[in-house]
Amino acid sequence: MDNPQRLLESPGQWDRKALATLLHSPDSPEKATRAHAAALARERTLAEFGKGVYIRGLVEVSNFCQNDCLYCGIRRSNQSVSRYRLTDEAILDCCQDGYRLGFRTFVLQGGEDPVLTDDRLVPLVASIRQAFPDCAITLSLGERSRDSYHRLRQAGADRYLLRHETADPDHYARLHPPGMTLASRLDCLQWLREEGYQVGCGFMVGSPGQTVDNLVDDLLLIREFQPEMVGIGPFIPARGTPFADHPAGDVGLTLFLLSLVRLILPKVLLPATTALGTALPDGREQGILAGANVVMPNLSPPDARDKYMLYDNKLRSHAEAAENLDDLRHRLESIGRTISVGRGDFGDSG
Ligand code: SAM
Secondary structure, rough: OOOOOOOOHHHHHHOOOHHHHHHHHHHHHHHHHHHHHHHHHHHHOOOHHOEEEEEEEEEEEEEOOOOOOOOOOOOOOOOOOOOOOOOOOHHHHHHHHHHHOOEEEEEEEEEEOOOOOHHHHHHHHHHHHHOOOOOOEEEEEOOOHHHHHHHHHOOOOOEEEOOOEOHHHHHHHHHOOOOOOOOHHHHHHHHHHHHOOOEEEEEEEOOOOOOHHHHHHHHHHHHHOOOOOEEEEEEOOOOOOOOOOOOOOOOOHHHHHHHHHHHOOOOOEEOOOOHHHHHHHOOHHHHHHHHHOOOOOOOOOOOHHHHHHOOOOOOOOOOHHHHHHHHHHHHHHHHEEEOOOOOOOOOOOO
């Protein structure tokens, strides 16, 4: 059973050894293995969701952050970042624009900005819920207290994205400042689950110090936690961070991991991330052909897009811009796919 191509046929039997065999498969068969994985994952995605790809409108609410994650362009100690935060009114305007364009999920993402207290966020989420009753609200605002997750859920938030970043505590410590731990990240994910959110975890591919064993652990964690969403993108170096000169993550490996996640969790909502689109001109399409079924175009005001620089050259125009849905539509049509209207909750089909 150690033939990687044969192994791909039986994801139900993937244990640590099988995953290590797949991820370690040597150079020349590698390409064939990856192509085979993509074909199986694509087939599985089409069977679960049909040709439709879900769209989410991303609103980058603030690039202030109290954290100092070593990889991240908006980390607290990056002095070269020009900081901004959107007003509630601006955020609601973004949702309004998105609704008009056809978006039925809004993702509010930001740094861990101390100004984003519950007293500020709860009424904001409640007003979005009231103004757009047929839309899903996704939050991606980092680690918060259990009570905060509870209040935001009560106010109307449906989903929460919080990547675990790496399933290995030592690797986690290498990527984050003292005081941030994998244990607290996993507590947050568990609380979010218990509060009734659809939860997304995930990781970067090629983050400094990452080993193949780390990736095996990431996949095992994902299988155990059974998230409704998984975010995977290549690490891309960011100016002004300790990892600015570190090479970017491998795009082929990122695509392979997307395929493996699709085969492990056939119903998972799996975005072709902005980082993938940044790393490769047709990265978004390649991601979809490898098993992704979600894209998240940017609804933020242009000025904010320029400042929400998580990594160098982050894509923010063309098909990445929410107002250019036609561009995205054409790109999807070129690979035989369409945009799915609708909220696209976990468990929906097509
Ligand atoms: N503050 C929230 C959080 O930490 O979850 C949301 C924003 S955070 C910037 C969103 C994600 O961006 C992180 O989970 C991380 O995986 C990704 N990211 C940050 N820096 C990156 C980089 N240099 N390359 C690729 N992805 C990066």
